[in-house]
Amino acid sequence: MSISIAELRGVTKKYKVGETEIQALNNVYFNVTKGDFIVVAGPSGSGKSTFLNILGSIDKPTSGNILFNGLDITHVNLEALHQLRLNKIGFVFQSFNLVPVLTAYENVELPLLFKNISKKEIKERVTTVLEKVGLQDRMDHLPARLSGGQKQRVAIARALVGNPELIIADEPTANLDRKTAISIMELITKLNEDDKVTIIVASHDPYVIEKAKAKIVIQDGKIFKEELV
Numbered sequence: 766m767s768i769s770i771a772e773l774r775g776v777t778k779k780y781k782v783g784e785t786e787i788q789a790l791n792n793v794y795f796n797v798t799k800g801d802f803i804v805v806a807g808p809s810g811s812g813k814s815t816f817l818n819i820l821g822s823i824d825k826p827t828s829g830n831i832l833f834n835g836l837d838i839t840h841v842n843l844e845a846l847h848q849l850r851l852n853k854i855g856f857v858f859q860s861f862n863l864v865p866v867l868t869a870y871e872n873v874e875l876p877l878l879f880k881n882i883s884k885k886e887i888k889e890r891v892t893t894v895l896e897k898v899g900l901q902d903r904m905d906h907l908p909a910r911l912s913g914g915q916k917q918r919v920a921i922a923r924a925l926v927g928n929p930e931l932i933i934a935d936e937p938t939a940n941l942d943r944k945t946a947i948s949i950m951e952l953i954t955k956l957n958e959d960d961k962v963t964i965i966v967a968s969h970d971p972y973v974i975e976k977a978k979a980k981i982v983i984q985d986g987k988i989f990k991e992e993l994v
């Protein structure tokens with residue numbers, strides 16, 4: 766039986782820009798289940814980031830419901846959403862979003878500082894996850910002294926360090942050269958295959974699409990195609 770991690774039920778998202786209303790998502794139903802590795806494709810501006818942000822509770826829908834682990838979280842308070850993101854979801858962004866004045870180690874450590882975990886355990890977890898992404902010899906480097914691929918590995922380590930149930934990656938290879946993009950996707954694929962991490966990733970990149978186990982396409986705010994890759 767498949768276990769639901771995150772689910773959208775009839776989700777619509779509208780943005781207002783001056784007098785104009787933009788409908789970024791239009792009555793979307795979708796369920797991410799445990800162990801999935803889904804790629805979200807679709808043209809620029811079709812609603813991929815909006816879809817991921819709502820799935821990851823970074824953003825709220827205009828109407829419709831969001832469930833996480835089967836519980837309706839549409840109307841829970843900000844503190845509960847913060848705890849959900851901290852404990853259950855890891856985010857990876859196209860532009861890495863690292864804190865420039867913190868080292869690789871400190872960037873990965875950051876989410877754990879909001880949790881009640883001993884210093885010893887924090888050190889063990891940060892070191893283990895940085896080793897997993899192959900950065901054991903770059904822990905003390907500031908982001909400015911890392912390559913694009915290394916920065917994205919730090920971001921992946923930061924997303925993983927809290928042992929999340931779901932990793933959401935928004936165009937994780939878009940700012941990387943081909944070779945680096947391939948090594949980042951190999952890492953993400955391995956996380957899904959070996960550690961059974963549930964992954965949903967937005968991308969136009971054919972290599973990313975090829976690696977995923979399933980694909981959905983969003984166009985004009987609707988999911989119009991769902992197929993196994």
Ligand SMILES: Nc1ncnc2c1ncn2[C@@H]1O[C@H](COP(=O)(O)OP(=O)(O)OP(=O)(O)O)[C@@H](O)[C@H]1O
Pocket residue numbers: 780781782787788789807808809810811812813814815816
């Ligand atoms: N904060 C916002 N305010 C107003 N309009 C927005 C906002 N965020 C997104 N939009 C609009 O919503 C639509 C969907 O945008 P979204 O970023 O979700 O698309 P996308 O598929 O991720 O695009 P891309 O592939 O270019 O990143 C677009 O028309 C965009 O201009």
